[in-house]
Amino acid sequence: MLNDYNEVLQKLCHHLEQLVGPGVEITPQTDLINELAIDSVKLLNLIMEIEDEFDISVPINALADVQTVHELASLIHRIKAQEQ
Amino acid sequence: MSLLDKLDAVAAARKALLPEGVEVFGTPIEEVYSSTEARIGDHRILFLGTNNYLGLTFAQECRDAAQEAIHSEGTGTTGSRMANGSYRGHRALEREFAEFYQCRSCIVFTTGYQANLATISGLAGPGDIVLIDGDSHASIYDGCRLSGAEIIRFKHNDPADLEKRLRRLGERSRSTLIIAEGIYSMLGDRAPLADIVKVKDAYNSTLLLDEAHSLGVLGETGQGLVEETGLLDRVDFITGTFSKSLGGIGGYCVSNHPQLDQLRYVSRPYIFTASPTPATIASTRAALRLLREGVELRRQLWKNVHQLYSQLKELDYRLGPEPSPVIATILETPQQALALWKGLLENGIYVNLVLPPATPEGNSLVRCSVSAVHTSEQMNHVGKTFARLRETVFQ
Known part of the structure; x- marks a missing residue:
């Protein structure tokens, strides 16, 4: 069943909270690199977790355009929709 | 900033x-x-960190061969093989590598890094997919980027995860290049080659194995993981380097696919760089003989x-x-x-x-x-x- 965007966003935020720890506010506009200090290695590991969660493959190339939580959630949502 | x-x-x-x-x-x-x-x-x-696995950097045969090549052919080729020609040594080393792997053909590159850049970017292009192990060497990542293909990682040494990703690709698995390494450079673990080969066959994909750290190290004659596992004829393309067990600098790709030779005309890291020096080629030829008998x-x-x-x-x-x-x-x-x-x-x-x-x-x-x-x-x-x-x- 196609996950809607809000469901994707909610699950993504849950993964991010586990990654950066408690006490950090995460919104759709949060910048992954500058605000959450997620470097390239952490981002690739996060992507592996997300891929398992949503049963998708995220091409590394597509991450070049991703800076915010919203952009990553949109990308996941789009790939999930394409693969269904 | x-x-x-x-x-x-x-x-x-x-x-x-x-x-x-x-x-x-x-x-x-x-x-x-x-x-x-x-x-x-x-x-x-x-x-204790030089990758000089067979210790051949000071082998007398290699040093003598390099000195003789400098005397007879000079210090450099000063250009690419496309423009300046292929020296006798370049062609001989390619024949010797092809024969070593019992493969149809070989291309020699100026560095091992370029061997991966050139092979990957020559084989895959926009619209294709490269499926790479998550712990791949930077040269593999960079080759993938240069190719313009879609890059997807599978979990390190996990054929089940590889299979899952190929399944998701559907028909596109046929235009997918899978890339693994004989021995991984950071932790020293081998790829589970038999399982990877089974998966790639099931999905009609193409497999490239980088033997950079396993050449000279694994197998009776030192071919690498393909020899240790008896899977030489099941791997489509093998790349490797001269800078570890062979004690020089350069790289190679061998394959039975006749299309390999076309990389000479489409692969930018092959075309737009100076070819290996006579001394490098000569010492590598001597080192390859020592490696085979080693x-x-x-x-x-x-x-x-x-x-x-x-x-x-x-x-x-x-x-x-x-x-x-x-x-x-x-x-x-x-x-x-x-x-x-x-x-x-x-x-x-x-x-x-x-x-x-x-x-x-x-x-x-x-x-x-x-x-x-x-x-x-x-x-x-x-x-x-x-x-x-x-x-x-x-x-």
Whole structure:
């Protein structure tokens, strides 16, 4: 069943909270690199977790355009929709 | 952030991590005495991180061949093979590599890095997919980027995860290039080649295996993981380097696919760079002969590997998952890794310090590479030094 965007966003935020720890506010506009200090290695590991969660493959190339939580959630949502 | 500010940020991060006066990266080597010994500052040191697995950098046959080539053909080719031609040595080495792997053809490249860049970017293009192991070497990532293909990672050494990703691709799996490595450069573990081959066959994909760290190390004649597993004819393309077991610089790709030869006309890292020098080609040809006949060298190499791996294991260092000429100690923090690296150097042992992001899972590594020509006295000294440093590192 196609996950809607809000469901994707909610699950993504849950993964991010586990990654950066408690006490950090995460919104759709949060910048992954500058605000959450997620470097390239952490981002690739996060992507592996997300891929398992949503049963998708995220091409590394597509991450070049991703800076915010919203952009990553949109990308996941789009790939999930394409693969269904 | 301005153009140059980015580099200032790198300098600041480096300063925060590494103490002043310690040249961890690019440590100055003043003199090289042999395949295993050199001088850093005023101290004679043991090389234990050079990837000189068979110790051939000082082999008399290789040095003589290189000198003779310089005398007869000069110091360089000064251009690419496309423009300046293929010397007799280039063509001979390609024939010899093809024959070594019992393959239809071979292309020789100027570096091992370029071998991956050229092969991957020549084989895959926009609209294709490259499925790469998550712990792949930077040259594989960079080759994929240059190709313009869609890049997808599978979990390190996990054929089930690879299968899952191929299944998701559907028909596109037929235009997918899977890439794995014979021995992974950071932790020294082998690819589960038999399972990877089964998966790639099931989905009609193409497999490239990088034998950079396994050439000369695995298999009766040193072909690498393909020989050890008996899967030579099931792998589509094999790449590798001259800069490790062969003691030179350069790289190769061998294959039975006739299309390999077309890479010479489409692959930018092959076309737009100067070809290997006569000396490099000549020493590599001599080294390849020694490598093929090097059964005794491999026996000695693996004896040293098992000795050091078991010593470090007994000392309760956390190591890569299996004994291999790459023996990595995995540390919890960069500070622990730096303390171990410094302690080893102060005791005359020079190894690699590898810090995130160049490491799997963000670990810090002190990476040793064992050579066939390390003596038992040298290996004993290494074991004793690791034992002595353990308390200091983990205090």
